[in-house]
Amino acid sequence: MQQNTYQPQQSARRANNENRARMLISCPDRPGIVAAVSQFLYEHGANIVQSDQYTMDPEGGMFFIRFEFDLNDLPKQLPQLQEDFARVADRFDMKWLTFRAARKKRLAIFVSKEDHCLLELLWQWQAGDLDADIAMVISNHPDMRELVESFGITYHHIPVTPDTKEEAERQQLEAVADKADLIVLARYMQIITPKFIEYYPNRIINIHHSFLPAFVGGKPYAQAYKRGVKIIGATAHYVTEELDGGPIIEQDVQRVSHRDDVTELKRIGRTIERVVLARAVKWHIEDRVLVHQNKTVVFS
Amino acid sequence: MQQNTYQPQQSARRANNENRARMLISCPDRPGIVAAVSQFLYEHGANIVQSDQYTMDPEGGMFFIRFEFDLNDLPKQLPQLQEDFARVADRFDMKWLTFRAARKKRLAIFVSKEDHCLLELLWQWQAGDLDADIAMVISNHPDMRELVESFGITYHHIPVTPDTKEEAERQQLEAVADKADLIVLARYMQIITPKFIEYYPNRIINIHHSFLPAFVGGKPYAQAYKRGVKIIGATAHYVTEELDGGPIIEQDVQRVSHRDDVTELKRIGRTIERVVLARAVKWHIEDRVLVHQNKTVVFS
Amino acid sequence: MQQNTYQPQQSARRANNENRARMLISCPDRPGIVAAVSQFLYEHGANIVQSDQYTMDPEGGMFFIRFEFDLNDLPKQLPQLQEDFARVADRFDMKWLTFRAARKKRLAIFVSKEDHCLLELLWQWQAGDLDADIAMVISNHPDMRELVESFGITYHHIPVTPDTKEEAERQQLEAVADKADLIVLARYMQIITPKFIEYYPNRIINIHHSFLPAFVGGKPYAQAYKRGVKIIGATAHYVTEELDGGPIIEQDVQRVSHRDDVTELKRIGRTIERVVLARAVKWHIEDRVLVHQNKTVVFS
Amino acid sequence: MQQNTYQPQQSARRANNENRARMLISCPDRPGIVAAVSQFLYEHGANIVQSDQYTMDPEGGMFFIRFEFDLNDLPKQLPQLQEDFARVADRFDMKWLTFRAARKKRLAIFVSKEDHCLLELLWQWQAGDLDADIAMVISNHPDMRELVESFGITYHHIPVTPDTKEEAERQQLEAVADKADLIVLARYMQIITPKFIEYYPNRIINIHHSFLPAFVGGKPYAQAYKRGVKIIGATAHYVTEELDGGPIIEQDVQRVSHRDDVTELKRIGRTIERVVLARAVKWHIEDRVLVHQNKTVVFS
Structure with a gap:
């Protein structure tokens, strides 16, 4: 069987996303979540390039947030960051996931x-x-x-x-x-x-x-x-x-x-x-x- | 109670529609319907300004048509036209209605x-x-x-x-x-x-x-x-x-x-x-x- | 002149927004902005109920963020918060504005x-x-x-x-x-x-x-x-x-x-x-x- | 070079369109056009299955119509029908074209x-x-x-x-x-x-x-x-x-x-x-x- 000669192109934007990660969090809403997570990321050297937040109801509703951040040497640093984040997550009773953008x-x-x-x-x-x-x-x-x-x-x-x-x-x-x-x-x-x-x-x-x-x-x-x-x-x-x-x-x-x-x-x-x-x-x-x-x- | 001073405007297009009528027809499809109706309208002096037809299925389906036509002295002529049309309608087993555009x-x-x-x-x-x-x-x-x-x-x-x-x-x-x-x-x-x-x-x-x-x-x-x-x-x-x-x-x-x-x-x-x-x-x-x-x- | 008896309704969601404020920030992008602002808000007792961020280009582009937050006794607390925020704003070369949601x-x-x-x-x-x-x-x-x-x-x-x-x-x-x-x-x-x-x-x-x-x-x-x-x-x-x-x-x-x-x-x-x-x-x-x-x- | 094994499918609706034709007409508007064409088609044994008309302006504007019709033995009958239609077209100064639906x-x-x-x-x-x-x-x-x-x-x-x-x-x-x-x-x-x-x-x-x-x-x-x-x-x-x-x-x-x-x-x-x-x-x-x-x- 002959192989199709077309190969997926690399769009410029994805070329150097080796150091890009995404984090999805959901938890009960309470004050200080954004501060805690963004402070944590900042202290670990990450630069937040996108954040989206949705709060169902400020009074006792659920809180959802998605961060996209860059971190030097991400493939090596991410496991430590994830391990450290557990403490933050516990504090706010978070369900959370991180993904490396480069890992398709x-x-x-x-x-x-x-x-x-x-x-x-x-x-x-x-x-x-x-x-x-x-x-x-x-x-x-x-x-x-x-x-x-x-x-x-x-x-x-x-x-x-x-x-x-x-x-x-x-x-x-x-x-x-x-x-x-x-x-x-x-x-x-x-x-x-x-x-x-x-x-x-x-x-x-x-x-x-x-x-x-x-x-x-x-x-x-x-x-x-x-x-x-x-x-x-x-x-x-x-x-x-x-x-x-x-x-x-x-x-x-x-x-x-x-x-x-x-x-x-x-x-x-x-x-x-x-x-x-x-x-x-x-x-x-x-x-x-x-x-x-x-x-x-x-x-x- | 004070009356609102705004009155509906007459758009130009409706100003002289005294002689405009619309005809809606539905009947079982068979050859010759468009010819029969348009010939009838022509012989009665009407000018068709719009026609839309839809046939569900040429083999034994329903036929729907809408005509918009102008006729000199319509208010006076329409009753006769309607009376005469009954013969055409009977021939094709039509359900039909005519409306004067000017009668809101x-x-x-x-x-x-x-x-x-x-x-x-x-x-x-x-x-x-x-x-x-x-x-x-x-x-x-x-x-x-x-x-x-x-x-x-x-x-x-x-x-x-x-x-x-x-x-x-x-x-x-x-x-x-x-x-x-x-x-x-x-x-x-x-x-x-x-x-x-x-x-x-x-x-x-x-x-x-x-x-x-x-x-x-x-x-x-x-x-x-x-x-x-x-x-x-x-x-x-x-x-x-x-x-x-x-x-x-x-x-x-x-x-x-x-x-x-x-x-x-x-x-x-x-x-x-x-x-x-x-x-x-x-x-x-x-x-x-x-x-x-x-x-x-x-x-x- | 008689007055229209209709009056604007208060939707439930706006009823108790006395303590709600909005903050719009734009500045050159660099690490730590989200952390600094959200930490600042947290320390001042504010609860972020919505945040939206857009970074034009992580490498030297502009950074835009909108926060919506609740703060107890906002009408009284806001002036101090604004005064204090000037230090954060200076650090990041921010253009920023705050608005009280209740002030129409x-x-x-x-x-x-x-x-x-x-x-x-x-x-x-x-x-x-x-x-x-x-x-x-x-x-x-x-x-x-x-x-x-x-x-x-x-x-x-x-x-x-x-x-x-x-x-x-x-x-x-x-x-x-x-x-x-x-x-x-x-x-x-x-x-x-x-x-x-x-x-x-x-x-x-x-x-x-x-x-x-x-x-x-x-x-x-x-x-x-x-x-x-x-x-x-x-x-x-x-x-x-x-x-x-x-x-x-x-x-x-x-x-x-x-x-x-x-x-x-x-x-x-x-x-x-x-x-x-x-x-x-x-x-x-x-x-x-x-x-x-x-x-x-x-x-x- | 190996050939793609996919072939265009024949949808049911097109299977038996050997006898289907389409006619596009544009001419200056005047009374009797629809009647003349539909009468002509009827007399030649054609059944109109769709018609769409648009008149730019009943007073001296252009008239456009599209007919879709079925005619027994169309491939053989169409040339004669076209020849005969020239008389109708001349009378109304029409630009017109006919197409066989089956001729892709x-x-x-x-x-x-x-x-x-x-x-x-x-x-x-x-x-x-x-x-x-x-x-x-x-x-x-x-x-x-x-x-x-x-x-x-x-x-x-x-x-x-x-x-x-x-x-x-x-x-x-x-x-x-x-x-x-x-x-x-x-x-x-x-x-x-x-x-x-x-x-x-x-x-x-x-x-x-x-x-x-x-x-x-x-x-x-x-x-x-x-x-x-x-x-x-x-x-x-x-x-x-x-x-x-x-x-x-x-x-x-x-x-x-x-x-x-x-x-x-x-x-x-x-x-x-x-x-x-x-x-x-x-x-x-x-x-x-x-x-x-x-x-x-x-x-x-």
Whole structure:
């Protein structure tokens, strides 16, 4: 199989991000959090280049913050910084995570037969717009093997039938284990079981082809046509046990008219799905999304 | 009570529309309809200035068309033209209506306590952008009497309680009878009974403060906040027996974020509601909306 | 003159904001700014409820931050806090401002003959959505006196002719002096001279009825019609010496088609203008806008 | 070179369009046009399945109409119908064109080094969403040969330098002669000379990466960044002698903020460009666009 000669470009902005880190914090609100964290970072030699804060309710609500900071010799210094930060975190009862910007997240993309969402991610990756590694594509159909392999990406064909579902998920988990940080369901038309989801809490992004919560479940474009809506949409969300009920990361819409039959709605919808899924994945891999009580805080 | 000195302006385009008529037709599709109608109009001296056609399915589907035409001495000629047209209509099994553009539709606007949708309609009417007569405002509260009367418009305060609902609707019907062509529920927070709807089939427009079919029923902004949607919307639809289930005329949306609490969603939503309702009313009074099987064809 | 009985509502969220302040800072970027300010605020007993930061370029760029914080007994404590902050500000070469959230900005609205932007601001003010005081309306025409006075707002009719322009501006300045914090040109069709602007740098907001920089100057809808654009827009910007060239605060657009003549573009545009101007004013009065080199940073 | 195994799908709706034709007419308005044409079509056995009409001004303006009709045995019957229609056309001084829906338009796509617009067209073509034949891709660079040929499409590398421009255009014209009905400039960064344009009047579509008429000419994203706009856009237009001045077919926009530097604007813009160009090409190949006095009428 001949390899696609296109390689992802390095955009200038990412060239020297070896010393860039991101920190996501959520905790009950109380005075002094920003001061404590920013003082801590300053004392450890870090320069905060971006900060976004959201307080649900100053009286007893939750507090969320995202810092992006530069630190000389980060790869070497970060472990110590993380160890030291534990004391600050304990004091404020924080849930927190740090990420090195230079360490790209590794994606496993799941597809069935529709290729548009997969193609969008592949293109954006090629164009240097998706700052991630695509570790593999997994499909219950063999159809896209050649396409995927032409990008130099591993393709796993793992068939799924009602009888083999359990075994199929076992194979999927084996394939992604230690190889993927994020699973993207790019129009993967199979239900993921709670057991599988447990392994990737808030790390499985699905694109649903409707403006949720409208048109949950199957054939949303047919449902939209039947209802006669004047706008259709798509929704990217984290997968939870409740079908199409997980935390929404991003949505977008497009105007339609009575002239648009189901075929046309699908055609228009494909562009919305592609854009919405790519945006959600981008925000996730840039560590911009926090989840709290089935909702997201997106510091975009 | 002092009268508001502002009067609706006559835009130039409407000044000489005495000879303008509109014709709405729906029938099973078959060859020769456009030819038959346009030939008929031509032979009667009418000049077609706009035509819009929509065929659901050339094989056995429905056919919808809207003509706008000019005819010398229309007020005098129209009755004969209508009488003659019956033969064409019979031949094609048509449902059809004609309207004189110069005969403004008369609106009865129903409100409760929220005034933004009412104010938008009043303002557009004042600005000459709403080519209708506002025959009256009916409310189950007394609050807006002064405001409405300052525009020189009749205000009926008809209280509604569970016990008096039937009597209230009787009074409402009496008030609108022979005085209103279209009823606009401008955030009127009461359910209309099937008996009332029967008198105004596809002539009652409601604004629902969500992107239907998401968030049917009460408190849609609170529902939207809880679900964590990233876009909110509003929907104008004809009222049918099914709550929030009638044919959708227009929808629009606005992006929101995790920062927007219910109060803020309501604030943002008010602007969407105003715009969507005003657009739907405009299309209705310009005879641009056909209803077929709980969906609309809008020749906007 | 009878007074409009509607009074601006107090939304719950603003009810107890007596102790809320906002701080806007811009300075050359260097490490430690966030730490220094947040530490300072913490030591003074303030609780940061929102913070937004933007760094143009970590290497030698500008740094912008907006804090919103609560402080017990703020009206009494703020002067001391401001005095103490001078030391921090000096250290980082900061330009900075603090505002008490409870001290409403006072607006002077300038209009000519088009009333839609003025009406939008009046309505939003009435509805409690515009957290400001409207100190006065100034117009070069007498037409809207009654309307404005019905809201209990002072109306100054100051005619402007080429010959009297200088004198007119002198009268305007006299009227607004010590009474207005922000001047809103709500479709005021007169050029403001540099001399006037000098008194209100970045405190005069104009609404231009096009998507700037397209269609600078007069008759933008006629220009848009002639060029055959498929989308029209409006732009709210701070007024500078360059006509329609000041820092853009907000823009929005709406789709149009070949069917829309200039009259229709104006009608559609009115809604865009209203929404865009109201949003820009809202952000300004909530101290969300910083200006740097003819561009804005909007922490919305 | 191995061939891409994906082939464009036949959507059901196009399967049996052998008997479908489209007719575009423009002429001075006068009574009887619709009647004459629809009567003519009816008498020739054609069934009108869609009609769209636009009259600029009933008093002496231009009249535009698009018919879509089915006719048994169309390939054989159309020549006679066209011959007969000349009489009708003469009577009303019509400019008119007919097209067989089944005869796909042949595209020549011109590119330079940016591939996103080309990729979008290739992908939509593969997906069966672009009802055209892609006859060839012409580029002044060799870079995309492999990609294009993997789709089974001919690639012409025709270098362009200031000295060889004339010769290059001669080669381009030779390549497209008799092989292309429409030329699509998919981010082709060379000026087309008037001599070339003459061969393809209103049949060269360019995508300009700004919301025209804002930011004409080079580096529009850098211009947009400098001006500090809050929304960016893209414009598809027919190419005329005036740079970026031809009739606009379609535009779209996306919201941006102060956080978006030029690199980010380009990234966001790429999605807008792709969508806008694809829409414009779709409308052209479905014969939905009429040009009149440097503006388009789009019956979308």
